[in-house]
Amino acid sequence: MKKRLLALVLICTMAFSLSACGKKEDKAETKTEKTDKTSKKKVADIEYDVDEFVKLGEYKNLEITLDGEYEYSDEGFDEYVSKTISEAAIYVEDKDANEIAEDSIVNVDYVGSKDGVAFDGGSAEDQLIDVGNNSSATGGGYIEGFTAGLVGHKVGEEVAYEVKFPDDYGNADLAGQTVIFTFQVNYIAKAIDSKKALTDEIVSDKFGYDTVDAYMDSLKEKYTASLENNLKSDKQTAVLNAVLNNSKVSKVPEELLQARVDMYLSVYDKQYQSYGTTAKEYFESMGQDYDAYVESMKTSIQESTETELILEAIAKAEKIEIDEAGYKEFIQGVLSSSGATDETSFYEVYDVDGYTGERYFRQAYLTQKALDFCIDNANYTGAPAEAE
Structure with a gap:
């Protein structure tokens, strides 16, 4: 059942x-x-x-077998921390990277112009772009070809190239039109995906905690609470299904x-x-x-x-x-x-x-x-x- x-x-x-x-x-x-x-x-x-x-x-007196994770372990906590940090989608400047690759995450300012005049909605600053997926690093795609001309260029460069809007684009003034997008490459970014990559500055800026240790303490509380919730939820599900089956x-x-x-x-x-x-x-x-x-x-x-x-x-x-x-x-x-x-x-x-x-x-x-x-x-x- x-x-x-x-x-x-x-x-x-x-x-x-x-x-x-x-x-x-x-x-x-x-x-x-x-x-x-x-x-x-x-x-x-x-x-x-x-x-x-x-x-x-x-x-009453049902024999219930539970197979989830319910007790604290350092290994489980490390996995929880890594998952939490990864899902937060945090990017910081990669000071060792200078040239945009096909899979780079790059921070840019850009301006879209038509016939030499910037058009409404076509400009933005401090944008993290996923070059390989032609999308924002935090989700949301761009029109075809938007990021195609960035590969091979370097931090600090200004890059300009043509991009054609699709014929069925929602804005009639831009639908089917070829425009120029000009990008200022601010830096190449890297994802923060582990505790080791965290610093007090990052934690303060992204999570609102003064130190990495303070942030880890808060995650430990949340992890412990999640284990308790998992146990409660799994008990309820298993018992309810046993009762219904009987x-x-x-x-x-x-x-x-x-x-x-x-x-x-x-x-x-x-x-x-x-x-x-x-x-x-x-x-x-x-x-x-x-x-x-x-x-x-x-x-x-x-x-x-x-x-x-x-x-x-x-x-x-x-x-x-x-x-x-x-x-x-x-x-x-x-x-x-x-x-x-x-x-x-x-x-x-x-x-x-x-x-x-x-x-x-x-x-x-x-x-x-x-x-x-x-x-x-x-x-x-x-x-x-x-x-x-």
């Missing part, structure tokens, strides 16, 4: 500010109208007995599944409404099949809701209940990560017929508690002794 995520994750990974949506309440709405809405939802509340749909298998859902209550689908589509549409369009209109404008997307999304929701039902059944079997203090901390974390401030307005974003937003998040908290119970009661091989 493939890995599944809780339903909460499916909704909350959508990238938009829920606080903005929550503030769009119609101020002209009367108290009576609000009461009617509340009454309607109360009458239509979805009810089901989870035991009718879930057959639980083993979920249990079976005969079917998802139709009303519950429809509520989940309605909730997802409603939240998704609110994201695009904030930009003056709808999800369907956006997909169609991008030449994509919205209906096909919805069908695919329904499959994911079906799976996540099955996961939720299994965990709900465990919570029921173990008499796990929502503790209000714990839930308060949970929902405050959700509010903070979404940018929302008002709890009531936040819930309303997720309200659908038969299932309120508040009920949804309380259920999400309960199912997470059930999963935590399974994690705490599993037996682990491959985890640090103190973490078991």
Whole structure:
């Protein structure tokens, strides 16, 4: 069985500010109208007995094997440092290099001109160029031939040559035109890809730490935290999959599944409404099949809701209940990560017929508690002794 995520994750990974949506309440709405809405939802509340749909298998004392990296080692830390530095894409002047090669990274100022006059957007200073890939050293390509004339020239030289813009270039004034780009070669650069290449000056300039040692101390803290996060994540994934493999859902209550689908589509549409369009209109404008997307999304929701039902059944079997203090901390974390401030307005974003937003998040908290119970009661091989 493939890995599944809780339903909460499916909704909350959508990238938009829920606080903005929550503030769009119609101020002209009367108290009576609000009461009617509340009454309607109360009458239509979805009810089901989870035991009718879930057959639980083993979920306690599971034997779990973990094979990740969870304990600090000098070798692992060195690899982490090298990866972090490499991903930072730091370049400094290579004082031993003087001539531009085909694979050089070179720092230049350049000016683009047409008929002897510099054109808008064609000039820049202190640019790191990847000559071999005809691109910026930090990503983003140039028009064909932009860097072709630099090879063989030396630091300090001024280099000028013709470059032709493509016929379909976005700027009509330049499309298909041949222009002159003039480059001032400032220096040839080299990548900083190891701790040995760092200096206090580089660390201060690029990372904001006074010394290399101070920067290493910060990376050691981050590396240690990443190991702890890896262990927590791998435990959750392994235990969840074991629980799902051992249990079976005969079917998802139709009303519950429809509520989940309605909730997802409603939240998704609110994201695009904030930009003056709808999800369907956006997909169609991008030449994509919205209906096909919805069908695919329904499959994911079906799976996540099955996961939720299994965990709900465990919570029921173990008499796990929502503790209000714990839930308060949970929902405050959700509010903070979404940018929302008002709890009531936040819930309303997720309200659908038969299932309120508040009920949804309380259920999400309960199912997470059930999963935590399974994690705490599993037996682990491959985890640090103190973490078991």
